[in-house]
Amino acid sequence: MFENLLQPIALGPTELRNRIFNPAHGTTLGHRGVVSEELIAYHLARARGGVGLIIMESMTVHPSYSFEDAFLYAGSDRIVDGLNRLATQCRAEGTPVFGQLFHAGRGVRLSHDGSRPLSYSASDVPDERYRVVPVPMPNEMVWELIESYVNAAGRLADADLDGVEILASMGYLIAQFLNSLTNRRNDEFGGSLENRMRFLREILSGCRARIGKGKTLGVRITLDEKTENGQPTAEMIEICRLLEVDGHVDYFSVISGSSASPQGWIHVFPPMSVAQGFVADDAARLKQVVDKPVLVAGRINQPQLAAQIIDAGKADMIGMARALIADSEFVAKVMRGHSEEIRACVACNQACVGHRLAHFPVSCIQNPLSGREHSLGDVQPTSEAKNILVIGAGPAGMKAAVVAAQRGHRVQLHERSGRSGGQVNLAEALPGRAEFGGVTTNLQRELERSGVQLLLNSDLDAEAVARIQPDHVILATGATTRLPEVEVEGVELVDAWSVIRGEFDVGKNVVIADWSCDWTGLGVAEKLAREGRYVRLMSGGSVAGESIQGIVRDHWIGILHGLGVEMTAFARFYGALDGSVYFQHMTGGEPIACEKVDTIVSCYAPQANRTCDWVEDVDGLQLTRIGDAASPRTVEEAVLEGFNAARRV
Ligand SMILES: Cc1cc2nc3c(=O)[nH]c(=O)nc-3n(C[C@H](O)[C@H](O)[C@H](O)COP(=O)(O)O)c2cc1C
Ligand code: SF4
Structure with missing residues (x-):
């Protein structure tokens, strides 16, 4: 069943033992821009777990985007030694290592000191997600950036990594140059498709010249940015075709989504409400146009699905970021014929993406060892059985x-x-x-x-x-569960857990008093709205679902909006009388009244x-x-x- 998935493949000069790769993912395990022992132990666990290829997390290349608390920095020779140790150890386990080079352009949310840094892009087109107005890069700065990418690629080659991947995806800097709506330049980098491609082409040709033919060079692209004003898919496919003709690239890696909008961002880290394997058809479209291997990632968490995509010829390799965070031995279990032992990722985003975006090391809610390999080591047998x-x-x-x-x-x-x-x-x-x-x-x-x-x-x-x-x-x-200590008369008050269990016949007009701001309030609201009830979700935080991971929350809020759920923030449950439910605004102090209510569903603090x-x-x-x-x-x-x-x- 997994025969094709476990077949070797070559990406340019690099031979891989199987078709499963660890796509680039920021871990926050580096230290001040360089590789740490924690990061080595993290990747070594996945190499020992049999993965065919590790593509290391985004490394920044230039001081205009170089937040060393969050990213490795390939703009300095300090990066070389640690990378070399990491790659040497992983290769000894049979897994080659590539490095990914990245610049976010206008997609800036980080700062070293709390002030908002200047961000740079092709033009000064505002960013919807971070509400940033970038500085258009002066022409000489564009050329300087190209040189930075090339020098950074050189450092990765000096560290003896097996390959370099250029991140041209997810609406980041290179994608901002490619897209006519974010690139309004009138120099040699703007206007025609050829001009908009120049930035990427110069980077790729420069990198190839610097790293030579003995190393792999790949590019990560997005075919569907899931974003208003995103790069048109057909144009992106044409760009890939032209890149293949140029002859510098050994593979294309396809992802979905973009940093430029909330909807796009959701699809970069798709939560469980997004269909499994949803990027596979994008990859298949590209495969019809290019001959080089096409890699794909996005909500592929089971070997059966991975095998189906490979067997159907939709992609040549399958990326699994979160699936390997949840289970570093995923591939080894498939190879041993024990895929039922895989601890499948459930796409909750909590301890992986959630930790990462809050600047903590990645881990997994199901697998506390993940990200803590260095400090915890393997589970040791006891010397005294109890x-x-x-x-x-x-x-x-x-x-x-x-x-x-x-x-x-x-x-x-x-x-x-x-x-x-x-x-x-x-x-x-x-x-x-x-x-x-x-x-x-x-x-x-x-x-x-x-x-x-x-x-x-x-x-x-x-x-x-x-x-x-x-x-x-x-x-x-x-x-x-427990109910809040407020006076309620003339309206039914029930707790959310009982409603989920179906123990109450909830009325037509429902108010959810949501102290928790977690999955309970959002989930009950969706359930009751889908059952045809009029639902008002009154949250005790600045936004419904404030306590859960932001991407999961944002997707859920969109679903609730579509179902007509009314959402009010900062609502402290005050009491109820004869069909009216009262809240107090938590910052303004004013009362908020909900009339004609049959049932209050309480999502109050459990004990x-x-x-x-x-x-x-x-x-x-x-x-x-x-x-x-x-x-x-x-x-x-x-x-x-x-x-x-x-x-x-
Ligand atoms: C914590 C985390 C950090 C990520 N950082 C990067 C990154 O640095 N560069 C990149 O190209 N993709 C990054 N991604 C996206 C992944 O490579 C992958 O495309 C995405 O997680 C979907 O795949 P999955 O469903 O297998 O997790 C990141 C993903 C996660 C979970
Ligand atoms: S925390 Fe959730 S999404 Fe992240 S790897 Fe674990 S199960 Fe998957």
């Missing part, structure tokens, strides 16, 4: 049980309900969120392989605990579930409390704390 009792089979308890068992402990996992998964079971029941249930599916499979004894419908008491004789108890009982706290009084027990049982937060913290607790017992 009896471990884990109470509660939500993500925290499941992860704790798996890791404790992997270390050689004897582990019992008790769950009061008839199903493992905890709140994940609620989240996956919402419209368009079924894939989130993968978190439980993945953990369940890990449990089965680890030898943990899972006991469902198990209501423990002190006697039962005494019989088990645990050396250590991990308390992972999760959270329970730690303390129903098993009596174990604290059992003599001689060591106890660790994790996840929501300590304080209600998200799956990420639940899994991380389960992982850490099991490493310590």
